[in-house]
Amino acid sequence: MDGRTRRWAGHREARRLELVDAAVVAIEEHGPEVTTEQIATQAGVSRPGLYRHFDGKDDLQAAIAARSVERLVTELEPVWRPSGKPREMLERAISAHLRWLSEHANVYHYLKRNSLPSSEESESASTNVRGVVSAHVAQMLVDGSLGAEIPPERAHPLAYGVVGMVDAAAAHWLDEPHGADVGALGAQLTEACWAVIRVSVGSRVVEALDQVGAESVS
Template sequence: MDGRTRRWAGHREARRLELVDAAVVAIEQHGPDVTTEQIAAQAGVSRPGLYRHFEGKDDLQAAIAARSVERLVAELEPVWRPSGRPREMLERAIAAHLRWLSEHANVYKYLKRNSLPTGDDSVETASTNVRSVVSAHVAEMLVDGSLGAEMPPASAHPLAYGLVGMVDAAAAHWLDEPHGALVEHLGAQLTEACWAVIRVTVGAVVIDALDRVGAETG
Protein backbone atom coordinates (compact mmCIF):
# COMPACT_ATOMS: atom_id res chain seq x y z
CA MET A 1 0.00 0.00 0.00
CA ASP A 2 1.54 3.34 -1.06
CA GLY A 3 1.41 6.55 0.96
CA ARG A 4 -1.51 8.00 -0.98
CA THR A 5 -3.59 4.87 -0.46
CA ARG A 6 -2.78 4.82 3.26
CA ARG A 7 -3.80 8.47 3.64
CA TRP A 8 -7.08 7.81 1.85
CA ALA A 9 -7.76 4.76 4.01
CA GLY A 10 -6.99 6.81 7.11
CA HIS A 11 -9.36 9.54 5.96
CA ARG A 12 -12.15 7.05 5.36
CA GLU A 13 -11.64 5.48 8.77
CA ALA A 14 -11.66 8.90 10.47
CA ARG A 15 -14.86 9.82 8.65
CA ARG A 16 -16.45 6.52 9.59
CA LEU A 17 -15.59 7.16 13.25
CA GLU A 18 -17.17 10.64 13.06
CA LEU A 19 -20.37 9.08 11.75
CA VAL A 20 -20.36 6.46 14.51
CA ASP A 21 -19.93 9.16 17.17
CA ALA A 22 -22.83 11.08 15.62
CA ALA A 23 -24.91 7.90 15.74
CA VAL A 24 -24.19 7.52 19.46
CA VAL A 25 -25.34 11.10 20.05
CA ALA A 26 -28.53 10.37 18.10
CA ILE A 27 -29.18 7.28 20.22
CA GLU A 28 -28.68 9.27 23.42
CA GLN A 29 -31.21 11.85 22.17
CA HIS A 30 -33.82 9.65 20.52
CA GLY A 31 -33.52 6.40 22.46
CA PRO A 32 -32.86 2.79 21.45
CA ASP A 33 -35.52 2.93 18.70
CA VAL A 34 -33.55 5.60 16.83
CA THR A 35 -34.03 5.50 13.07
CA THR A 36 -31.38 5.55 10.39
CA GLU A 37 -32.85 8.87 9.21
CA GLN A 38 -32.31 10.38 12.68
CA ILE A 39 -28.73 9.12 12.75
CA ALA A 40 -28.07 10.54 9.28
CA ALA A 41 -29.58 13.88 10.29
CA GLN A 42 -27.36 14.05 13.37
CA ALA A 43 -24.33 13.28 11.18
CA GLY A 44 -25.34 15.90 8.63
CA VAL A 45 -25.54 13.48 5.73
CA SER A 46 -28.25 11.79 3.70
CA ARG A 47 -29.24 8.20 4.39
CA PRO A 48 -27.44 6.96 1.24
CA GLY A 49 -24.46 9.11 2.21
CA LEU A 50 -24.34 7.44 5.61
CA TYR A 51 -24.35 3.96 4.12
CA ARG A 52 -21.50 4.77 1.76
CA HIS A 53 -19.31 4.24 4.80
CA PHE A 54 -20.96 1.05 6.07
CA GLU A 55 -21.86 -2.29 4.56
CA GLY A 56 -25.49 -2.09 5.56
CA LYS A 57 -27.37 -1.70 8.84
CA ASP A 58 -25.62 -4.60 10.59
CA ASP A 59 -22.20 -3.05 9.94
CA LEU A 60 -23.39 0.28 11.33
CA GLN A 61 -24.82 -1.37 14.46
CA ALA A 62 -21.61 -3.34 15.01
CA ALA A 63 -19.53 -0.16 14.69
CA ILE A 64 -21.76 1.66 17.19
CA ALA A 65 -21.50 -1.23 19.62
CA ALA A 66 -17.73 -1.50 19.29
CA ARG A 67 -17.33 2.25 19.87
CA SER A 68 -19.59 2.18 22.92
CA VAL A 69 -17.72 -0.75 24.47
CA GLU A 70 -14.43 1.02 23.78
CA ARG A 71 -15.69 4.06 25.69
CA LEU A 72 -16.96 1.94 28.56
CA VAL A 73 -13.62 0.18 28.96
CA ALA A 74 -11.87 3.57 28.95
CA GLU A 75 -14.23 4.96 31.60
CA LEU A 76 -13.67 1.89 33.77
CA GLU A 77 -9.88 2.18 33.44
CA PRO A 78 -9.36 2.82 37.18
CA VAL A 79 -11.17 -0.45 37.90
CA TRP A 80 -8.61 -2.39 35.87
CA ARG A 81 -5.85 -1.06 38.16
CA PRO A 82 -7.12 -2.25 41.53
CA SER A 83 -5.75 -1.27 44.95
CA GLY A 84 -6.92 -1.48 48.54
CA ARG A 85 -9.19 -3.98 50.25
CA PRO A 86 -10.87 -6.56 47.98
CA ARG A 87 -14.38 -5.57 49.04
CA GLU A 88 -13.65 -1.90 48.37
CA MET A 89 -12.37 -2.80 44.90
CA LEU A 90 -15.57 -4.71 44.23
CA GLU A 91 -17.68 -1.80 45.46
CA ARG A 92 -15.83 0.67 43.21
CA ALA A 93 -16.13 -1.62 40.18
CA ILE A 94 -19.88 -2.10 40.60
CA ALA A 95 -20.43 1.61 41.24
CA ALA A 96 -18.48 2.54 38.10
CA HIS A 97 -20.38 0.02 35.98
CA LEU A 98 -23.78 1.19 37.26
CA ARG A 99 -22.81 4.83 36.79
CA TRP A 100 -21.97 4.18 33.13
CA LEU A 101 -25.24 2.33 32.58
CA SER A 102 -27.34 5.05 34.21
CA GLU A 103 -25.56 7.86 32.33
CA HIS A 104 -25.82 6.06 28.98
CA ALA A 105 -29.09 4.19 29.43
CA ASN A 106 -30.29 4.70 25.85
CA VAL A 107 -27.01 3.46 24.35
CA TYR A 108 -27.02 0.47 26.69
CA LYS A 109 -30.58 -0.44 25.70
CA TYR A 110 -29.63 -0.04 22.03
CA LEU A 111 -26.72 -2.43 22.49
CA LYS A 112 -28.95 -4.97 24.22
CA ARG A 113 -31.45 -4.84 21.35
CA ASN A 114 -28.92 -4.92 18.55
CA SER A 115 -26.27 -7.45 19.60
CA LEU A 116 -25.26 -9.39 16.52
CA PRO A 117 -24.90 -13.17 16.31
CA THR A 118 -21.58 -14.74 15.40
CA GLY A 119 -23.25 -17.44 13.33
CA ASP A 120 -24.77 -19.31 16.23
CA ASP A 121 -27.98 -17.48 17.11
CA SER A 122 -27.40 -18.10 20.80
CA VAL A 123 -24.00 -16.42 20.91
CA GLU A 124 -23.26 -12.69 20.80
CA THR A 125 -19.98 -11.12 19.77
CA ALA A 126 -17.88 -9.48 22.48
CA SER A 127 -17.75 -6.25 20.44
CA THR A 128 -21.53 -5.89 20.68
CA ASN A 129 -21.96 -7.09 24.25
CA VAL A 130 -20.89 -4.89 27.14
CA ARG A 131 -21.33 -7.74 29.59
CA SER A 132 -18.93 -10.01 27.71
CA VAL A 133 -16.21 -7.37 27.60
CA VAL A 134 -16.43 -6.52 31.30
CA SER A 135 -16.63 -10.21 32.25
CA ALA A 136 -13.51 -10.99 30.24
CA HIS A 137 -11.60 -8.22 32.03
CA VAL A 138 -12.73 -9.40 35.46
CA ALA A 139 -11.86 -13.01 34.66
CA GLU A 140 -8.38 -11.97 33.53
CA MET A 141 -7.87 -10.06 36.78
CA LEU A 142 -8.94 -13.08 38.81
CA VAL A 143 -6.57 -15.35 36.91
CA ASP A 144 -3.49 -13.11 37.02
CA GLY A 145 -3.90 -12.13 40.65
CA SER A 146 -4.71 -8.45 40.08
CA LEU A 147 -7.37 -8.70 42.77
CA GLY A 148 -4.89 -10.14 45.26
CA ALA A 149 -5.04 -13.88 44.66
CA GLU A 150 -4.55 -16.01 41.56
CA MET A 151 -7.43 -18.28 40.64
CA PRO A 152 -7.43 -21.14 38.12
CA PRO A 153 -9.24 -20.22 34.88
CA ALA A 154 -11.75 -23.02 35.47
CA SER A 155 -12.95 -21.17 38.57
CA ALA A 156 -12.24 -17.57 37.57
CA HIS A 157 -14.21 -17.46 34.32
CA PRO A 158 -17.54 -18.88 35.60
CA LEU A 159 -17.25 -16.65 38.67
CA ALA A 160 -16.54 -13.50 36.64
CA TYR A 161 -19.28 -14.12 34.08
CA GLY A 162 -21.75 -15.09 36.80
CA LEU A 163 -21.12 -11.98 38.89
CA VAL A 164 -21.15 -9.58 35.94
CA GLY A 165 -24.25 -11.31 34.57
CA MET A 166 -26.04 -10.80 37.88
CA VAL A 167 -25.06 -7.13 38.02
CA ASP A 168 -26.03 -6.62 34.38
CA ALA A 169 -29.42 -8.31 34.74
CA ALA A 170 -30.25 -6.39 37.90
CA ALA A 171 -29.15 -3.09 36.33
CA ALA A 172 -31.15 -3.73 33.16
CA HIS A 173 -34.27 -4.36 35.21
CA TRP A 174 -33.57 -1.28 37.35
CA LEU A 175 -33.28 0.92 34.26
CA ASP A 176 -36.73 -0.20 33.13
CA GLU A 177 -38.38 -0.46 36.55
CA PRO A 178 -36.40 1.26 39.34
CA HIS A 179 -39.17 0.73 41.92
CA GLY A 180 -37.96 3.85 43.68
CA ALA A 181 -34.43 2.51 44.23
CA LEU A 182 -31.51 4.92 43.86
CA VAL A 183 -28.42 3.79 41.96
CA GLU A 184 -26.42 3.98 45.22
CA HIS A 185 -28.83 1.58 46.90
CA LEU A 186 -28.66 -0.83 43.98
CA GLY A 187 -24.87 -0.70 44.08
CA ALA A 188 -24.78 -1.48 47.79
CA GLN A 189 -27.18 -4.38 47.37
CA LEU A 190 -25.23 -5.88 44.48
CA THR A 191 -21.93 -5.42 46.30
CA GLU A 192 -23.25 -7.45 49.25
CA ALA A 193 -24.56 -10.20 46.97
CA CYS A 194 -21.37 -10.44 44.88
CA TRP A 195 -19.17 -10.35 47.96
CA ALA A 196 -21.05 -13.27 49.48
CA VAL A 197 -20.51 -15.32 46.30
CA ILE A 198 -16.80 -14.46 46.19
CA ARG A 199 -16.26 -15.42 49.83
CA VAL A 200 -17.89 -18.79 49.24
CA THR A 201 -15.87 -19.41 46.06
CA VAL A 202 -12.46 -18.22 47.24
CA GLY A 203 -12.78 -19.00 50.91
CA ALA A 204 -13.10 -16.75 53.94
CA VAL A 205 -9.54 -17.44 55.11
CA VAL A 206 -8.04 -16.23 51.83
CA ILE A 207 -10.35 -13.20 51.73
CA ASP A 208 -9.45 -12.20 55.28
CA ALA A 209 -5.74 -12.47 54.45
CA LEU A 210 -6.19 -10.35 51.32
CA ASP A 211 -8.18 -7.84 53.30
CA ARG A 212 -5.28 -7.36 55.68
CA VAL A 213 -2.86 -6.92 52.77
CA GLY A 214 -5.22 -4.45 51.11
CA ALA A 215 -5.44 -2.39 54.26
CA GLU A 216 -1.66 -2.10 54.31
CA THR A 217 -1.27 -1.20 50.61
CA GLY A 218 -4.45 0.76 49.92
Protein backbone atom coordinates (compact mmCIF):
# COMPACT_ATOMS: atom_id res chain seq x y z
CA MET A 1 0.00 0.00 0.00
CA ASP A 2 1.55 3.33 -1.07
CA GLY A 3 1.35 6.62 0.83
CA ARG A 4 -1.56 7.97 -1.19
CA THR A 5 -3.58 4.81 -0.65
CA ARG A 6 -2.89 4.89 3.10
CA ARG A 7 -3.96 8.53 3.33
CA TRP A 8 -7.18 7.77 1.45
CA ALA A 9 -7.91 4.78 3.69
CA GLY A 10 -7.28 6.95 6.75
CA HIS A 11 -9.61 9.63 5.42
CA ARG A 12 -12.36 7.08 4.76
CA GLU A 13 -11.97 5.63 8.26
CA ALA A 14 -12.11 9.09 9.85
CA ARG A 15 -15.21 9.97 7.85
CA ARG A 16 -16.83 6.68 8.78
CA LEU A 17 -16.20 7.41 12.46
CA GLU A 18 -17.75 10.87 12.10
CA LEU A 19 -20.87 9.28 10.63
CA VAL A 20 -21.04 6.72 13.43
CA ASP A 21 -20.79 9.46 16.06
CA ALA A 22 -23.57 11.36 14.28
CA ALA A 23 -25.65 8.18 14.32
CA VAL A 24 -25.19 7.87 18.09
CA VAL A 25 -26.37 11.48 18.52
CA ALA A 26 -29.44 10.70 16.41
CA ILE A 27 -30.20 7.64 18.53
CA GLU A 28 -29.88 9.70 21.72
CA GLU A 29 -32.35 12.22 20.29
CA HIS A 30 -34.87 10.00 18.50
CA GLY A 31 -34.68 6.80 20.51
CA PRO A 32 -33.97 3.18 19.59
CA GLU A 33 -36.49 3.31 16.71
CA VAL A 34 -34.35 5.91 14.91
CA THR A 35 -34.59 5.71 11.12
CA THR A 36 -31.78 5.71 8.61
CA GLU A 37 -33.15 9.00 7.29
CA GLN A 38 -32.87 10.59 10.74
CA ILE A 39 -29.30 9.35 11.06
CA ALA A 40 -28.44 10.72 7.60
CA THR A 41 -29.99 14.07 8.47
CA GLN A 42 -27.98 14.30 11.68
CA ALA A 43 -24.82 13.46 9.71
CA GLY A 44 -25.62 16.06 7.05
CA VAL A 45 -25.66 13.57 4.18
CA SER A 46 -28.24 11.85 2.03
CA ARG A 47 -29.30 8.27 2.75
CA PRO A 48 -27.31 6.97 -0.27
CA GLY A 49 -24.40 9.15 0.83
CA LEU A 50 -24.48 7.53 4.26
CA TYR A 51 -24.38 4.03 2.82
CA ARG A 52 -21.42 4.83 0.62
CA HIS A 53 -19.38 4.40 3.79
CA PHE A 54 -21.08 1.21 5.03
CA ASP A 55 -21.88 -2.17 3.51
CA GLY A 56 -25.57 -1.89 4.25
CA LYS A 57 -27.63 -1.48 7.39
CA ASP A 58 -26.01 -4.37 9.27
CA ASP A 59 -22.55 -2.83 8.82
CA LEU A 60 -23.80 0.52 10.11
CA GLN A 61 -25.43 -1.10 13.14
CA ALA A 62 -22.26 -3.09 13.87
CA ALA A 63 -20.17 0.10 13.72
CA ILE A 64 -22.57 1.87 16.10
CA ALA A 65 -22.39 -1.09 18.48
CA ALA A 66 -18.59 -1.18 18.39
CA ARG A 67 -18.35 2.56 19.05
CA SER A 68 -20.81 2.35 21.96
CA VAL A 69 -18.94 -0.55 23.53
CA GLU A 70 -15.69 1.44 23.19
CA ARG A 71 -17.25 4.38 25.03
CA LEU A 72 -18.66 2.20 27.79
CA VAL A 73 -15.32 0.49 28.33
CA THR A 74 -13.74 3.94 28.63
CA GLU A 75 -16.30 4.84 31.30
CA LEU A 76 -15.16 1.79 33.28
CA GLU A 77 -11.74 3.30 33.90
CA PRO A 78 -11.85 2.33 37.60
CA VAL A 79 -11.65 -1.31 36.53
CA TRP A 80 -8.58 -0.87 34.35
CA ARG A 81 -6.50 1.26 36.75
CA PRO A 82 -6.79 -0.18 40.24
CA SER A 83 -6.32 2.31 43.07
CA GLY A 84 -7.51 2.39 46.65
CA LYS A 85 -9.32 -0.42 48.43
CA PRO A 86 -10.78 -3.19 46.22
CA ARG A 87 -14.30 -2.74 47.57
CA GLU A 88 -14.14 0.95 46.72
CA MET A 89 -12.89 0.12 43.22
CA LEU A 90 -15.79 -2.27 42.81
CA GLU A 91 -18.24 0.42 43.91
CA ARG A 92 -16.76 2.98 41.48
CA ALA A 93 -16.87 0.54 38.57
CA ILE A 94 -20.51 -0.40 39.22
CA SER A 95 -21.45 3.27 39.60
CA ALA A 96 -19.74 4.09 36.29
CA HIS A 97 -21.65 1.31 34.53
CA LEU A 98 -25.00 2.40 35.95
CA ARG A 99 -24.30 6.04 35.18
CA TRP A 100 -23.50 5.22 31.55
CA LEU A 101 -26.70 3.19 31.20
CA SER A 102 -28.88 5.91 32.74
CA GLU A 103 -27.30 8.65 30.61
CA HIS A 104 -27.40 6.64 27.37
CA ALA A 105 -30.56 4.59 27.76
CA ASN A 106 -31.64 5.12 24.15
CA VAL A 107 -28.31 3.84 22.84
CA TYR A 108 -28.48 0.81 25.12
CA HIS A 109 -32.00 -0.03 23.93
CA TYR A 110 -30.87 0.45 20.33
CA LEU A 111 -28.06 -2.05 20.89
CA LYS A 112 -30.50 -4.54 22.39
CA ARG A 113 -32.82 -4.16 19.41
CA ASN A 114 -30.25 -4.16 16.62
CA SER A 115 -27.06 -5.86 17.79
CA LEU A 116 -28.23 -9.43 18.06
CA PRO A 117 -25.83 -12.14 16.87
CA SER A 118 -26.37 -13.14 13.25
CA SER A 119 -24.47 -16.43 13.62
CA GLU A 120 -23.10 -18.75 16.27
CA GLU A 121 -19.65 -17.19 15.88
CA SER A 122 -20.71 -13.57 16.32
CA GLU A 123 -21.44 -11.63 19.47
CA SER A 124 -23.96 -8.99 20.41
CA ALA A 125 -22.63 -5.69 21.71
CA SER A 126 -23.79 -6.47 25.24
CA THR A 127 -22.12 -9.90 25.16
CA ASN A 128 -18.94 -8.33 23.87
CA VAL A 129 -18.67 -5.73 26.62
CA ARG A 130 -19.42 -8.33 29.30
CA GLY A 131 -16.65 -10.50 27.91
CA VAL A 132 -14.14 -7.64 27.76
CA VAL A 133 -14.83 -6.49 31.31
CA SER A 134 -14.95 -10.03 32.72
CA ALA A 135 -11.63 -10.97 31.13
CA HIS A 136 -9.94 -7.87 32.58
CA VAL A 137 -11.33 -8.48 36.05
CA ALA A 138 -10.35 -12.16 35.96
CA GLN A 139 -6.79 -11.28 34.99
CA MET A 140 -6.48 -8.75 37.81
CA LEU A 141 -7.75 -11.33 40.27
CA VAL A 142 -5.20 -13.85 39.04
CA ASP A 143 -2.17 -11.54 38.93
CA GLY A 144 -2.86 -9.86 42.26
CA SER A 145 -3.63 -6.39 40.91
CA LEU A 146 -6.54 -6.16 43.33
CA GLY A 147 -4.41 -7.08 46.34
CA ALA A 148 -4.37 -10.88 46.40
CA GLU A 149 -3.54 -13.59 43.89
CA ILE A 150 -6.53 -15.84 43.32
CA PRO A 151 -6.17 -19.19 41.49
CA PRO A 152 -7.49 -19.07 37.90
CA GLU A 153 -10.02 -21.82 38.55
CA ARG A 154 -11.66 -19.50 41.09
CA ALA A 155 -10.90 -16.14 39.51
CA HIS A 156 -12.51 -16.70 36.11
CA PRO A 157 -15.92 -18.05 37.25
CA LEU A 158 -15.98 -15.34 39.92
CA ALA A 159 -15.21 -12.51 37.48
CA TYR A 160 -17.67 -13.64 34.81
CA GLY A 161 -20.36 -14.36 37.39
CA VAL A 162 -20.09 -10.99 39.14
CA VAL A 163 -19.97 -9.00 35.89
CA GLY A 164 -22.91 -10.98 34.52
CA MET A 165 -24.95 -10.33 37.65
CA VAL A 166 -24.31 -6.59 37.51
CA ASP A 167 -25.11 -6.41 33.81
CA ALA A 168 -28.37 -8.36 34.12
CA ALA A 169 -29.54 -6.41 37.17
CA ALA A 170 -28.68 -3.07 35.55
CA ALA A 171 -30.49 -3.96 32.33
CA HIS A 172 -33.61 -4.93 34.26
CA TRP A 173 -33.42 -1.75 36.36
CA LEU A 174 -33.24 0.34 33.22
CA ASP A 175 -36.55 -1.14 32.04
CA GLU A 176 -38.20 -1.44 35.45
CA PRO A 177 -36.50 0.64 38.17
CA HIS A 178 -39.09 -0.24 40.84
CA GLY A 179 -38.36 3.06 42.56
CA ALA A 180 -34.59 2.52 42.91
CA ASP A 181 -32.27 5.33 41.87
CA VAL A 182 -28.69 4.96 40.61
CA GLY A 183 -27.18 5.39 44.05
CA ALA A 184 -29.42 2.85 45.75
CA LEU A 185 -28.92 0.25 43.03
CA GLY A 186 -25.18 0.82 43.02
CA ALA A 187 -24.97 0.28 46.77
CA GLN A 188 -27.09 -2.86 46.58
CA LEU A 189 -25.05 -4.38 43.75
CA THR A 190 -21.77 -3.52 45.46
CA GLU A 191 -22.90 -5.29 48.61
CA ALA A 192 -24.12 -8.32 46.65
CA CYS A 193 -20.92 -8.60 44.60
CA TRP A 194 -18.71 -8.25 47.64
CA ALA A 195 -20.69 -11.00 49.37
CA VAL A 196 -20.15 -13.29 46.38
CA ILE A 197 -16.44 -12.49 46.40
CA ARG A 198 -16.24 -13.18 50.14
CA VAL A 199 -17.86 -16.60 49.77
CA SER A 200 -15.83 -17.49 46.68
CA VAL A 201 -12.33 -16.64 47.90
CA GLY A 202 -12.64 -17.13 51.65
CA SER A 203 -12.35 -14.86 54.67
CA ARG A 204 -8.54 -14.72 54.73
CA VAL A 205 -8.32 -13.38 51.18
CA VAL A 206 -11.11 -10.87 51.88
CA GLU A 207 -9.25 -9.66 54.98
CA ALA A 208 -6.15 -9.17 52.83
CA LEU A 209 -8.19 -7.30 50.23
CA ASP A 210 -9.68 -5.09 52.93
CA GLN A 211 -6.17 -3.97 53.89
CA VAL A 212 -5.20 -2.94 50.36
CA GLY A 213 -5.04 0.82 50.14
CA ALA A 214 -5.91 1.24 53.80
CA GLU A 215 -2.75 3.20 54.44
CA SER A 216 -3.78 5.78 51.82
CA VAL A 217 -6.99 6.58 53.65
CA SER A 218 -5.71 6.39 57.21
